[in-house]
Amino acid sequence: MATGDEMIKVVGERYCVPYTLELVVKKKLQSFSNSHYDVFDTTGNILLRVDGSVWNLQRRRVMTDPAGFPVITLREKGTGKLQQPISWKQEWQIHEGENLDSNNFLFRVKKSSGFHFKSNLDVFLGSRCKKGAGDFRVTGCISSLSIKVRRGNSVIAEVIHSYTWESYKGKESFKIKVYPEVDYAFIVALLVITHENENI
Template identity: 45%
Template structure:
């Protein structure tokens, strides 16, 4: 059985919760399936164990995605707040959208032909001018990197497979101590923006 190398004294970067932070490198496979009326994303570890699921309807006026744990308990929901040239998403704990459950917002800060950049503001920093996290990605390759300041904390790459109509696959590498549910939520939002 695979035993990850534990990194000692790793500071936690917990956004969704401490349960999603491990003191070792976490590699995840993310599979998106698009049906006639809905979209579903499964997140599994190297052993094929289901960790997270994300569900949403394709026909909603305002986009909403709900992330659940492996037993389908809602962890958080992601909602498109503003439809404009630069999109803004809010992420709340659970299924509701009460202000007291707001965890963070994600704003499209730059949008060019081949690159995109998102700024993530934690609920405690909504009026701040400096974001808490940055997501720098590429439209073409559907890959991105997540930074806290100048420190790289996660990388996501799309895996291309011929004949995979109605679905996409991604590989996510989450660095030690980083909340993998938070990284998956950023993948979901970036994928929705790029759609």
């Protein structure tokens, strides 16, 4: 469980609530090169959307609010021109809105090791050096149906992959439990990155 009542705001304070929040994320493959994520609360209200191409030279996704305004942009580092073959050293940079200034981002996500079967992503806030332990860590993997987001030894969010026959058709569903005062837009971004890394 999350530690104390300290607010963990990464994308923005408006995405932190003082109670445990349960979300449903529905992912749909719209075409061979495009997929879409919708994020709902338990009453069916849409809270966030994430769009973007799966296969292109600019591997990036844009998260928007229900009105369509950009919240953050998720971009895989090193893409945009001819990129080197996909390797285990995947790294994503997350920018506020649609700003893609390479020196200005909210956080970055890097795969911990190429020799783990699980995802094990390290998350670094801001532009600080990527040496040592990250500020957060994602453990587990989508294929094992469960991932956890940790800050130190504390779990701040959990994701369950609801795998069904529809998954073979490109329709997938996830349930997220976000602990109190934890930025749920940040957690959704980590889910999307984990899923993207596992489905290259």
